Amino acid sequence: MPVEWSSSPPELLIRLDRDARSPLRDQLEGAVRDAIRDGRLAPGERLPSSRALAAQLGVARGVVTECYAQLHAEGYLRSQRGAATWVADAGAASAEVVARPAPAVGPWQVDLRPGIPDLDSFPRVEWARCLRQVLREAPNAVLGYAGAEGVPELREVLAAYLSRVRSARAAPEHLVVTAGFAQGLQLVLQALAARGLTTLAVEDPGDRDSHALAADLGLRVLPVPVDRDGIDVEALASTSAGAVLVTPAHQSPTGVLLGAERRRELAQWARSRGATILEDDYDAEFRYDDQPVGALQGLAPDHVVLLGSVSKSLAPAVRLGWALCPPDLAPDVAGRRERADRGSPVLDQLALARLVRDGRYDRHLRRMRARYAARRRVLVDALHDHVPGVEVSGLAAGFHLVVTLPTARGEQEIVDAAAARSVGLHAMGRYRAADGDGTARLVLGFGNVRTSGVPDAVARIADLLR
Amino acid sequence: MPVEWSSSPPELLIRLDRDARSPLRDQLEGAVRDAIRDGRLAPGERLPSSRALAAQLGVARGVVTECYAQLHAEGYLRSQRGAATWVADAGAASAEVVARPAPAVGPWQVDLRPGIPDLDSFPRVEWARCLRQVLREAPNAVLGYAGAEGVPELREVLAAYLSRVRSARAAPEHLVVTAGFAQGLQLVLQALAARGLTTLAVEDPGDRDSHALAADLGLRVLPVPVDRDGIDVEALASTSAGAVLVTPAHQSPTGVLLGAERRRELAQWARSRGATILEDDYDAEFRYDDQPVGALQGLAPDHVVLLGSVSKSLAPAVRLGWALCPPDLAPDVAGRRERADRGSPVLDQLALARLVRDGRYDRHLRRMRARYAARRRVLVDALHDHVPGVEVSGLAAGFHLVVTLPTARGEQEIVDAAAARSVGLHAMGRYRAADGDGTARLVLGFGNVRTSGVPDAVARIADLLR
Numbered sequence: 001m002p003v004e005w006s007s008s009p010p011e012l013l014i015r016l017d018r019d020a021r022s023p024l025r026d027q028l029e030g031a032v033r034d035a036i037r038d039g040r041l042a043p044g045e046r047l048p049s050s051r052a053l054a055a056q057l058g059v060a061r062g063v064v065t066e067c068y069a070q071l072h073a074e075g076y077l078r079s080q081r082g083a084a085t086w087v088a089d090a091g092a093a094s095a096e097v098v099a100r101p102a103p104a105v106g107p108w109q110v111d112l113r114p115g116i117p118d119l120d121s122f123p124r125v126e127w128a129r130c131l132r133q134v135l136r137e138a139p140n141a142v143l144g145y146a147g148a149e150g151v152p153e154l155r156e157v158l159a160a161y162l163s164r165v166r167s168a169r170a171a172p173e174h175l176v177v178t179a180g181f182a183q184g185l186q187l188v189l190q191a192l193a194a195r196g197l198t199t200l201a202v203e204d205p206g207d208r209d210s211h212a213l214a215a216d217l218g219l220r221v222l223p224v225p226v227d228r229d230g231i232d233v234e235a236l237a238s239t240s241a242g243a244v245l246v247t248p249a250h251q252s253p254t255g256v257l258l259g260a261e262r263r264r265e266l267a268q269w270a271r272s273r274g275a276t277i278l279e280d281d282y283d284a285e286f287r288y289d290d291q292p293v294g295a296l297q298g299l300a301p302d303h304v305v306l307l308g309s310v311s312k313s314l315a316p317a318v319r320l321g322w323a324l325c326p327p328d329l330a331p332d333v334a335g336r337r338e339r340a341d342r343g344s345p346v347l348d349q350l351a352l353a354r355l356v357r358d359g360r361y362d363r364h365l366r367r368m369r370a371r372y373a374a375r376r377r378v379l380v381d382a383l384h385d386h387v388p389g390v391e392v393s394g395l396a397a398g399f400h401l402v403v404t405l406p407t408a409r410g411e412q413e414i415v416d417a418a419a420a421r422s423v424g425l426h427a428m429g430r431y432r433a434a435d436g437d438g439t440a441r442l443v444l445g446f447g448n449v450r451t452s453g454v455p456d457a458v459a460r461i462a463d464l465l466r
Numbered sequence: 467m468p469v470e471w472s473s474s475p476p477e478l479l480i481r482l483d484r485d486a487r488s489p490l491r492d493q494l495e496g497a498v499r500d501a502i503r504d505g506r507l508a509p510g511e512r513l514p515s516s517r518a519l520a521a522q523l524g525v526a527r528g529v530v531t532e533c534y535a536q537l538h539a540e541g542y543l544r545s546q547r548g549a550a551t552w553v554a555d556a557g558a559a560s561a562e563v564v565a566r567p568a569p570a571v572g573p574w575q576v577d578l579r580p581g582i583p584d585l586d587s588f589p590r591v592e593w594a595r596c597l598r599q600v601l602r603e604a605p606n607a608v609l610g611y612a613g614a615e616g617v618p619e620l621r622e623v624l625a626a627y628l629s630r631v632r633s634a635r636a637a638p639e640h641l642v643v644t645a646g647f648a649q650g651l652q653l654v655l656q657a658l659a660a661r662g663l664t665t666l667a668v669e670d671p672g673d674r675d676s677h678a679l680a681a682d683l684g685l686r687v688l689p690v691p692v693d694r695d696g697i698d699v700e701a702l703a704s705t706s707a708g709a710v711l712v713t714p715a716h717q718s719p720t721g722v723l724l725g726a727e728r729r730r731e732l733a734q735w736a737r738s739r740g741a742t743i744l745e746d747d748y749d750a751e752f753r754y755d756d757q758p759v760g761a762l763q764g765l766a767p768d769h770v771v772l773l774g775s776v777s778k779s780l781a782p783a784v785r786l787g788w789a790l791c792p793p794d795l796a797p798d799v800a801g802r803r804e805r806a807d808r809g810s811p812v813l814d815q816l817a818l819a820r821l822v823r824d825g826r827y828d829r830h831l832r833r834m835r836a837r838y839a840a841r842r843r844v845l846v847d848a849l850h851d852h853v854p855g856v857e858v859s860g861l862a863a864g865f866h867l868v869v870t871l872p873t874a875r876g877e878q879e880i881v882d883a884a885a886a887r888s889v890g891l892h893a894m895g896r897y898r899a900a901d902g903d904g905t906a907r908l909v910l911g912f913g914n915v916r917t918s919g920v921p922d923a924v925a926r927i928a929d930l931l932r
Contacts, residue, residue: 116610116611124601128597128598135590140586140588142783143585143588144582144782145582178807179645179807180808183806183808186807315610318811319808319811319812339679340652340807341649341785341807342646343785344785345785345811346783
């Protein structure tokens with residue numbers, strides 16, 4: 001359905017594909033953004049009104065206004081209240097935005113390393129609105145030292161959110177606001193170590209950064225194998241570990257879901273041992289094919305610490321997270337937060353509380369789920385197109401997947417060769433405690449790449465994967 | 467100069483005293499705020515235009531617009547672009563602001579406990595503007611994981627600021643952004659402990675919270691006496707301490723300035739011992755009578771860590787600070803920040819960078835310096851009026867002072883009796899490592915009380931001080 005811009009505003013072809021998997025808003029946003037970057041839409045050029053463009057394209061007007069608002073927030077467009085919308089000057093403050101080559105975090109042209117969400121989609125408009133409202137309305141008294149456990153407003157909405165969305169058993173008084181997952185894990189491990197914890201079991205393969213953090217605290221770190229149903233609880237039970245760190249919703253990095261039977265066994269292990277389960281709920285918001293699976297915490301609230309953050313759901317730069325603790329552990333974790341840094345910035349906490357309470361957080365998650373699902377489909381298709389016999393797994397949630405190559409190969413050589421072409425990705429070996437079985441596996445993230453660029457990205461490294 | 471509001475807007479007497487020590491803007495702001503609180507200005511009532519009121523009162527129009535903007539930010543007023551200004555509805559979101567009894571942080575009616583700045587004066591309008599600009603202009607890439615040492619923009623403006631205002635020798639690469647003083651102190655002490663530090667000397671009297679924090683890290687904490695010229699360097703040199711924590715600009719709590727000779731001796735001690743000086747620069751921005759005194763760091767940049775934050779200059783709730791480190795220590799401190807929590811929220815960092823770069827931070831400090839100076843004068847006068855023979859000291863900077871009572875008394879009894887009247891203050895004993903000399907001393911903060919309420923606050927407890 002090619003459509004031309006009307007009358008005086010610039011000549012430009014916008015092509016929306018109603019059969020495509022990506023939402024119309026995404027397509028429109030991408031088309032306008034690309035046109036500005038390519039120079040097809042020049043600085044100072046006027047855009048059609050949202051009403052006119054919506055009519056032309058045959059889409060709801062909201063699709064256009066949301067697209068304009070997002071591109072305005074990103075600095076591509078400027079506008080005046082009630083007046084027209086223009087392409088922003090490249091020479092103005094937005095120059096850095098317009099001029100920057102790509103939204104990559106590292107020096108990569110295409111960054112397929114897992115762990116970073118779509119930074120282009122951060123809800124700048126909504127976040128700015130929440131901050132503005134907070135700054136207008138919050139009483140002066142909250143500007144002093146707040147309790148390090150977090151402001152009551154945020155703990156209340158988080159408790160309600162985790163109950164509603166994650167089937168957690170959550171009360172505000174058992175929540176401690178953190179500066180993100182890493183800090184939460186650290187505070188909880190310190191509290192457990194003070195109670196005598198010496199050995200932490202972890203998943204193998206698993207997130208080595210967390211393992212290093214535990215080792216830094218003086219804990220013995222014991223890898224336990226992960227199979228198709230998640231961590232091997234029988235193997236875990238044969239160790240002396242007093243706590244285990246797991247990713248039940250979407251194992252990091254294999255992507256498997258911890259099975260129902262395993263969940264019961266794991267909860268039973270914790271109860272019978274008096275052990276603690278640290279549940280890393282890092283990307284549970286994004287589940288595609290099946291019904292969402294509740295948090296393990298709901299099964300054994302007295303033995304599970306549920307650790308989460310907005311680093312995947314909003315952006316790492318926000319630095320807010322939470323630790324939902326067993327009742328007897330919460331005060332100790334809050335006390336450690338107080339001594340560590342006196343708590344998170346209050347205005348940010350209040351802004352997040354408002355974002356969640358107003359339903360804008362949920363709306364953002366729904367939008368991102370659709371966006372990631374579409375991108376995932378494109379990536380899987382491209383992999384199958386370019387690499388016959390490739391096996392793709394770990395797909396049910398999140399924004400990374402595992403590629404198993406058809407022939408035994410050195411993983412690291414592939415990663416290095418891709419890096420030489422400025423494409424970032426991870427070897428499975430990076431997550432393994434011991435040597436692998438000779439099969440070459442790679443972990444590919446698709447959070448922070450543009451959907452339209454995915455086929456090209458795969459084509460760039462396809463010969464390395466065959 | 468009593469003036470009546472004109473015509474239809476509400477009848478109200480505004481009294482500005484040009485001979486008073488407090489700025490006209492403060493007087494006007496206080497008068498309008500009090501009128502709204504008292505109910506003399508009712509919700510929904512219209513205020514005169516800034517132009518009309520300025521003409522009436524014979525003040526610059528900017529005085530009125532700034533007053534209106536601040537009260538708008540605090541929720542007392544509402545307005546429409548280019549239209550009139552009204553008193554906000556008590557029933558609306560601002561109800562909590564209007565209804566709250568006092569800006570105290572604790573359960574105090576009058577909070578004279580030191581350490582909290584004027585929370586009513588937080589520059590909400592400017593902070594909101596900076597955040598808005600950052601959200602509009604920052605490239606998407608900054609929304610990922612930034613370096614834990616802090617974003618380059620902030621480290622650059624802080625280095626320039628500390629060089630300009632504190633005569634520090636500051637390069638961006640030696641600065642680590644922190645979540646405030648407590649975190650900075652902790653990271654630095656951990657880094658020093660890893661290099662073999664076992665004993666930290668501290669000031670006596672001094673800030674016991676910091677001492678507890680050092681003890682928590684396993685360090686031996688050694689109190690060294692403070693006299694009229696600051697810490698006794700000879701006594702320090704007789705210890706085995708490998709580092710010392712000092713407050714050279716305005717000793718906490720005595721308020722004395724570390725003398726020039728002592729500064730040289732202290733720097734020499736650090737050089738000859740290979741020791742480290744931790745300089746807590748907590749309220750150096752507010753110096754009244756003398757020329758500002760530069761940071762000790764400028765004398766011995768290879769041996770001093772300069773620790774600061776915006777907790778006193780803006781508000782504790784912002785949770786941003788810095789550690790300016792000797793070159794060989796900076797990477798270690800940044801690495802510890804990375805492991806602790808992955809760094810401060812990026813948008814807040816960029817907003818602070820903008821506030822400083824645009825000169826708005828300096829302007830706020832100038833405004834607050836005048837405000838605190840006026841309040842200090844009122845407090846000193848009230849103390850002399852109500853307590854004959856009282857000695858007041860530690861006045862040259864900051865927003866607390868020390869009251870030495872004319873007769874020997876139990877400090878804690880006075881504090882308890884004042885608490886029973888809902889007035890918060892601190893006993894000097896709270897800061898001392900050993901018993902005092904029998905003289906009764908109190909520490910009174912005047913950061914977070916209303917200037918107009920100070921005489922009454924002193925009158926409330928005057929009989930306890932005689």
